[in-house]
Amino acid sequence: MTDFATRLTEGTRKFGPLCVGIDPHAGMIPDLFGGDTPEGIWKWSQAIIEAAAGKVAVVKPQASLFERHGPEGMAALQAAAKAARAAGLIVLMDAKRGDIGTTAEGYAQAYLAPGAPFEGDALTVNPYMGLDTLEPYAKQAKAHGKGVIVLVRTSNPGAADFQSRIMGGAPLYVRVAEALTPLTERLMSPCGWSNLMMVIGATAPEEARAVRALAPKALFLVPGYGAQGAAAEEACSGLVNGEGGVVSASRSVNFPKAAANAGDKASWRRAIEDAILQARDELRLAAVA
Numbered sequence: 378m379t380d381f382a383t384r385l386t387e388g389t390r391k392f393g394p395l396c397v398g399i400d401p402h403a404g405m406i407p408d409l410f411g412g413d414t415p416e417g418i419w420k421w422s423q424a425i426i427e428a429a430a431g432k433v434a435v436v437k438p439q440a441s442l443f444e445r446h447g448p449e450g451m452a453a454l455q456a457a458a459k460a461a462r463a464a465g466l467i468v469l470m471d472a473k474r475g476d477i478g479t480t481a482e483g484y485a486q487a488y489l490a491p492g493a494p495f496e497g498d499a500l501t502v503n504p505y506m507g508l509d510t511l512e513p514y515a516k517q518a519k520a521h522g523k524g525v526i527v528l529v530r531t532s533n534p535g536a537a538d539f540q541s542r543i544m545g546g547a548p549l550y551v552r553v554a555e556a557l558t559p560l561t562e563r564l565m566s567p568c569g570w571s572n573l574m575m576v577i578g579a580t581a582p583e584e585a586r587a588v589r590a591l592a593p594k595a596l597f598l599v600p601g602y603g604a605q606g607a608a609a610e611e612a613c614s615g616l617v618n619g620e621g622g623v624v625s626a627s628r629s630v631n632f633p634k635a636a637a638n639a640g641d642k643a644s645w646r647r648a649i650e651d652a653i654l655q656a657r658d659e660l661r662l663a664a665v666a
């Protein structure tokens with residue numbers, strides 16, 4: 378079994394660090410696919426996956442935007458994760474789970490266990506309830522070569538409300554990164570990177586450098602490039618010679634202007650592919666600059 382960190386590192390060596398988000402926002406799914414219905418978001422997700430396959434290594438479906446359609450939306454999420462993995466893409470399930478250890482077990486089984494209903498290669502989780510709550514995910518990661526993606530310094534403006542508060546002389550996000558050191562070690566991959574991935578927003582490049590110094594072996598998931606305003610150079614500030622993580626983009630590659638104006642599926646597909654290739658090439662250059 379080739380583990381998450383190894384596959385991600387090989388994939389980003391080949392394609393660069395862009396991770397294509399799959400974020401079916403309300404009111405944004407073109408009528409070409411059936412609009413904002415469970416069937417529409419599935420057909421649209423499938424088309425995004427087809428456009429991304431062979432151009433990038435990694436995709437990140439956002440669970441809430443499927444969940445809002447209830448069971449049929451969750452069936453679309455399940456189908457999207459399955460289709461992406463079948464297309465050879467590495468799938469980061471973005472559900473930002475967090476619960477006490479005994480019930481976190483359920484989330485770990487739902488998203489990371491082999492054959493799980495929403496099986497991905499890795500899952501985003503919230504560490505706020507404590508290190509013990511990460512154990513069920515770590516157990517799946519260790520047993521099945523999966524990745525655990527822990528929020529450390531998020532990209533949103535409110536990240537400063539709690540994460541930047543000083544705690545014992547250092548910001549809370551630094552304390553979180555420090556506290557994750559033993560888990561990062563436990564989940565080390567033979568490739569030299571850990572199966573522990575940290576979320577570090579592209580909107581916080583200095584914080585990314587600070588966390589990289591503390592966590593030299595953790596992979597980074599860097600959201601905030603594109604629609605949230607961070608530039609490619611900022612997004613890549615925590616990468617090391619182009620390696621050590623991915624930069625995710627959702628709205629900028631899901632809903633580029635040219636795609637909104639497309640009158641048929643072929644021109645929609647061209648617009649999406651152009652947006653993916655432009656972001657991919659920009660990030661690939663910035664990652665090694």
Ligand SMILES: O=C(O)c1cc(=O)[nH]c(=O)n1[C@@H]1O[C@H](COP(=O)(O)O)[C@@H](O)[C@H]1O
Nearest residue numbers: 439471501531532533600604605626627628
């Ligand atoms: O974990 C995430 O993916 C995430 C963490 C974070 O700090 N900020 C953040 O924007 N995200 C996700 O990354 C994506 C960003 O989308 P865009 O702003 O459209 O590129 C969304 O799916 C967010 O939920």
